[in-house]
Amino acid sequence: MSDSITFQTLAQILQNEHRVDPARIRPETALADLGLDSLALMEFVFSAEDALRLRLPEDQLDPRAAGITLGELCEAIERFAAGQRETEEAAPGRAAHA
C-alpha cells in the first residue's frame, strides 16, 4: 500500500503542503489523526484530487466526515479511478477535469 503511486502522492502533499511529520504518514493513520483542521483537510483532498486528476463524489465518500485511514482513502480513490476509467472507455472524451 505505502508503495502505491496514490499513497506516495498523498504523502507528498501532506509533507510539502501541510508539513505533516513523515512518521505519521502511514496507511493505518486515520485522517483525523494527521493534525489537520477541517479547512486543511478540505485543502488536502482538493490537492489530492488535482494531483490524481479526479473528483471524489461527496455522496460516495466524504473524507471530512469519515474517520477513515489514509490506506482506506487510497483504496477508495483507486476504486473510484478504476470505475472512471471504465466509464471513460465506454464514453470517451468525458474525463473529469480538475
Place this chain on the structure above:
Amino acid sequence: MSLVRAAGGGREPILVTGVGFVTPLGGTAAGLDAALATGRCALAARPLEIEGLGASLVPVAACADFDDEAAPRGPSGVLPDRGTAMALHAARQAFADAGLAPGAADPHRVGVYWGCGMGGAASFDQATQALYGEGRRLRPTTVLTTMPNAAVAELSMAFQARGASISYACACASSAVAVGEAMRAIRGGWIDLALVGGHEALLTPGVMAGWQAMRVLAPVSGGGAQGACRPFAADRAGFALGEGAAALVIESAAHARRRRAPARVALAGYGTSCDAQHISQPASEGQVRAMRLALADAGLAAADIGHVNSHGTATAAGDAAEAASLCEVFGAHGVPVSATKSLHGHLMGAGGAVELVCALRALERQCLPPAAGVAEPDPAFGIDLVCGSTARRVPGLRHVLSNSFAFGGTNAVLVASRLD
C-alpha cells in the same frame, strides 16, 4: 490657527522599536541604505500579454529575490497570497528587530493596524483566470486568502495580538493611515504596542491591465524602465507598479521603558483628512490640512521639518497638487523634498509604510535620497527636489514628514523625529 487648536498640539511621541521590510530595493537596512544613497532605480519593463488585448510593456518594481512559495506559511497553514507572505516576512523581521518574542507583551494590549490597497486582488485574478480560462475550480481557501484582512488575520495569530486586528483600505494612503490610527490607539490608552504597516503585491496580468487602463503608468520601451518614473519633472509621465511590505513595531514610551527596548526614532505626529471632492483628482486644500494637522499633532512648526518624503507619483495632476501644497505649508523651496517612488515604484497600500521607512532611514543617516531620472524639477513648482544620482547630506536633521495621498481623497501625513 484653528487647526492647531483643534489638534491640541504636541502629543506623546510613539517609539519605533522595530522595523522590517521587503522592497524592490532590498530587504535589509544596509541594502536599502545603499540603494537610497545612490538613487538605484528598481524599475523594469515587464511584458503583458492578454489574449484580445495585444502585447504591451508595463513598468514594474518587483521584489525579485522574494520567493513566496519558499517562504514559511502563516499560522493558518493556508497557502498565502504573495502579499500576505511578504507581510509575514516583514513583520517577523520587525519583531526580531524589536527584540520582542511572540507573547512577550500582554496580548490584550497588542494590536495589528495594517494597510493594503486591493487585498488579494492578484490572487483572485489568478484564481479566476484558472476558473474561466481553464475550467479549474477554486480552492476551498480562495475567500480566506483574498479577503482584504487575510494578512492581518495571519499577523495577529502569529504575534498573538489580541487587542485589535484592523485592516485599512484607503488606496495609496492605507498603510500611512494604519500607522497613524495605531498611534492614536496607543495615545488613547487602548493598547500599548502595535504592529503597523502594509503590503501589496499586484503584479498579475489582470491587475496590471487594470492600472494600465487608468493611464497612470509611465510609458516604457524595450530598452527598460530606468528613470521612467520622474516625479515633479516637467516631462513626468506616471509611475511604476511596485510590490512589497513594510512593518514597524511601535509602542508607548512607558511600555518601551518597562521592557528596556532601545529606540532612536519616534513617530511624533499624524494628520489625516479627506478631499471629499473627486474619486481620483487630488485637491491641495485637503493635503495642506493633513500636513498642518500632522505638524500640530507633533507640536512642530513647518520650519522644524528638515525633509519631506513626498507622495510624488509623477502623474500630471498628482504632482501639481502636491507641489502647490508643499509651497503652501513650507513656502517656496522651503524644505528638501525626496520622491522615492522613482526608485521603488508605487507600492499602493504598502506605499505609506515603505516611504515612512525611507524617511526614517534618511533621519537615521542624515542623508536624503535623490529622485533618479529627474535632472531638475519643473521650475514652476517652486520645490527643492533632491534629484540626480547622489543623495544630499543634511547634518542635524531632526524631523521628517512623509506624505500619502490616495484615490478616494484620503490624505495621511506622518511626522517622525530623532530621539537623541
